[in-house]
Amino acid sequence: MTDSVIAPEIMDSPVSSGTVRDYVALLKPRVMSLVVFSGVAGMVVAPGHLHPVLALVAVLCIAVASGAAGAINMWYDRDIDAMMDRTAKRPIPQGLVPADEALAFGIILTIASVALMGLALNWVAAGLLALASGFYIFIYTMWLKRRTPQNIVIGGAAGAFPPMIGWAAVTGDVSLASIVLFALIFFWTPPHFWALAIFRKLDYQHAGVPMLPVVAGERETKKQMLIYTLILLPLAISPYFLGIGGLTYLAGSTILGLAFVAYAVQVLRSEDHKPAKRMFAFSILYLFLLFAILIGEHLAV
Numbered sequence: 001m002t003d004s005v006i007a008p009e010i011m012d013s014p015v016s017s018g019t020v021r022d023y024v025a026l027l028k029p030r031v032m033s034l035v036v037f038s039g040v041a042g043m044v045v046a047p048g049h050l051h052p053v054l055a056l057v058a059v060l061c062i063a064v065a066s067g068a069a070g071a072i073n074m075w076y077d078r079d080i081d082a083m084m085d086r087t088a089k090r091p092i093p094q095g096l097v098p099a100d101e102a103l104a105f106g107i108i109l110t111i112a113s114v115a116l117m118g119l120a121l122n123w124v125a126a127g128l129l130a131l132a133s134g135f136y137i138f139i140y141t142m143w144l145k146r147r148t149p150q151n152i153v154i155g156g157a158a159g160a161f162p163p164m165i166g167w168a169a170v171t172g173d174v175s176l177a178s179i180v181l182f183a184l185i186f187f188w189t190p191p192h193f194w195a196l197a198i199f200r201k202l203d204y205q206h207a208g209v210p211m212l213p214v215v216a217g218e219r220e221t222k223k224q225m226l227i228y229t230l231i232l233l234p235l236a237i238s239p240y241f242l243g244i245g246g247l248t249y250l251a252g253s254t255i256l257g258l259a260f261v262a263y264a265v266q267v268l269r270s271e272d273h274k275p276a277k278r279m280f281a282f283s284i285l286y287l288f289l290l291f292a293i294l295i296g297e298h299l300a301v
């Protein structure tokens with residue numbers, strides 16, 4: 001899609017109300033699914049027990065807050081989303097949802113989910129949920145994304161909160177184990193995102209977003225990705241030593257971690273973008289499987 005197709009007056013004026021499908025798209029549902037899964041992992045491994053209805057409410061709050069932050073991100077980024085092939089078909093650049101409606105939708109859902117978490121669960125979990133939203137919206141989207149190639153390293157903390165939020169929903173506190181789960185996603189995010197940024201480099205270049213492959217080049221990005229996967233390897237194994245993962249987790253996290261490092265080596269060695277595409281897909285599978293093993297072990301006991 002070219003820039004000329006998107007009429008600026010459509011992007012900003014409330015000419016139409018979108019369909020349910022358009023509003024669902026504003027919530028970035030596929031990203032939300034893994035955010036929710038990691039939140040569930042935090043809830044399942046935390047010591048203690050929640051009434052199933054309260055557990056469901058906590059999951060709902062994480063899902064809605066994550067989606068709402070996505071909607072506000074799409075409101076703020078509507079100009080650059082319109083310029084990139086990957087994001088040009090989103091509801092705001094397409095004129096399907098007026099920008100101010102998307103903003104209102106995001107704000108209302110954010111307030112509702114944080115308030116519900118506080119009232120139904122506890123205010124530590126609600127505070128962390130608000131912090132995650134604030135990090136994604138203000139620190140990542142509004143401050144860092146367009147200014148520095150370290151945007152996703154620092155801003156990536158937003159996406160690392162969900163297991164900590166899930167843990168806090170159960171226990172009402174923050175502990176070493178929940179900090180380790182936070183750190184795990186924090187160090188996973190750069191290889192996850194830079195793999196995509198390598199094969200979407202032209203998009204970012206076109207939109208003027210200073211992602212690492214655009215600013216420092218692909219070679220430097222690939223080196224950094226390898227460094228992060230090497231840090232992630234022992235970090236992902238450490239839940240075993242903290243007693244929240246069992247022997248299956250020890251074996252699984254080691255194999256998955258070595259595979260992630262092998263993907264990073266392949267990406268570093270290659271000149272074309274295919275290995276980066278494969279690594280991006282694997283990054284999602286990696287995190288999903290890691291948390292699936294943790295959850296599985298706890299439910300099996």
Ligand code: HEM
Nearest residue numbers: 030031034035038086152155156159160185189193196284
């Ligand atoms: C600052 C941190 C992060 C950045 C910059 C980032 C960036 C991205 C981007 C640009 C995409 C492509 C989305 C699309 O094509 O619509 C993506 C996909 C995805 N991300 Fe992330 N991500 C981050 C953190 C996370 C976190 C924390 C999770 C979950 C725990 C996550 C889960 C996913 C999933 C599941 C997809 C695949 C969506 C699909 O199938 O289209 N991401 N990410």
Ligand SMILES: CC(C)=CCC/C(C)=C/CC/C(C)=C/COP(=O)(O)OP(=O)(O)O
Nearest residue numbers: 031035065066069073129132133136158159
């Ligand atoms: C409240 C809560 C639990 C928050 C979770 C926050 C969250 C969903 C973090 C993930 C960050 C993410 C998907 C960034 C996408 O980058 P981008 O926005 O630059 O991607 P885009 O180009 O696809 O819009």
